Amino acid sequence: QVQLVESGGGVVQPGGSLRVSCAASGFTFSTYGMHWVRQAPGKGLEWVAFIRSDGINKYYADSVKGRFTISRDNSKNRLYLQMNSLRAEDTAVYYCVKGDGWGQGTQVTVSS
Amino acid sequence: QSVLTQSPSASGTPGQRVTISCSGSRSNIGTNTVNWYQQLPGTAPKVLIYSNNERPSGVPDRFSGSKSGTSASLAISGLQSVDEADYYCAAWDDSLNGWVFGGGTKLTVL
Numbered sequence: 001q002v003q004l005v006e007s008g009g010g011v012v013q014p015g016g017s018l019r020v021s022c023a024a025s026g027f028t029f030s031t032y033g034m035h036w037v038r039q040a041p042g043k044g045l046e047w048v049a050f051i052r053s054d055g056i057n058k059y060y061a062d063s064v065k066g067r068f069t070i071s072r073d074n075s076k077n078r079l080y081l082q083m084n085s086l087r088a089e090d091t092a093v094y095y096c097v098k099g100d101g102w103g104q105g106t107q108v109t110v111s112s
Numbered sequence: 113q114s115v116l117t118q119s120p121s122a123s124g125t126p127g128q129r130v131t132i133s134c135s136g137s138r139s140n141i142g143t144n145t146v147n148w149y150q151q152l153p154g155t156a157p158k159v160l161i162y163s164n165n166e167r168p169s170g171v172p173d174r175f176s177g178s179k180s181g182t183s184a185s186l187a188i189s190g191l192q193s194v195d196e197a198d199y200y201c202a203a204w205d206d207s208l209n210g211w212v213f214g215g216g217t218k219l220t221v222l
Contacts, residue, residue: 035211037211037213044114044198044200044213044214044215044216045149045151045157045200045202045213045216046213047202047210047211047212047213050210050211059209059210060210061210095156095157099147099159099162100147100159100162100168101159102149102156102157102158102159103156104156105156
């Protein structure tokens with residue numbers, strides 16, 4: 001059974017940085033591409049980034065390109081999202097997604 | 113504006129059959145498979161349908177998915193009050209090189 005557990009969210013000032021993590025279990029992590037998806041308060045789902053199984057090919061939404069970096073450690077079954085130059089509009093719940101499985105999300109709030 | 117288009121709302125009475133549609137283009141739905149997600153109030157999304165019409169174990173067979181051309185549909189039969197939720201479609205877009213979502217459909221059971 002797919003289990004995805006996010007951590008690392010919190011409150012950060014505009015312009016600051018934060019790294020969120022996702023611990024994966026219940027499937028062979030190293031063979032699946034993984035996404036980060038976010039949801040701002042009261043809004044719909046917004047795709048943020050995707051990384052292929054080997055960690056080489058990465059894709060980003062235009063809204064985060066150049067500021068966010070997705071990475072993974074297949075030896076630890078972990079997915080990461082490094083977020084720099086954070087803005088108020090990045091405030092959202094961030095979900096780690098396998099495609100057929102979602103984590104419970106971690107809240108990121110950008111506020112002074 | 114979302115790349116995939118969904119009606120913002122839908123409704124039905126208990127026992128009815130409801131259909132939620134998702135419209136895209138050749139670069140997303142026309143080329144790639146569609147997933148459907150259900151988000152109950154205050155919870156994380158959960159997959160209902162993957163690869164256009166496949167149901168994960170544990171999802172009732174009241175839920176079914178289909179795709180034709182650049183559109184996809186989610187059908188819910190035997191509507192129940194527990195089905196009140198937001199429903200989202202998603203597909204990979206080859207032109208944008210990204211995963212695109214519909215804006216979501218809020219289903220109300222009257």
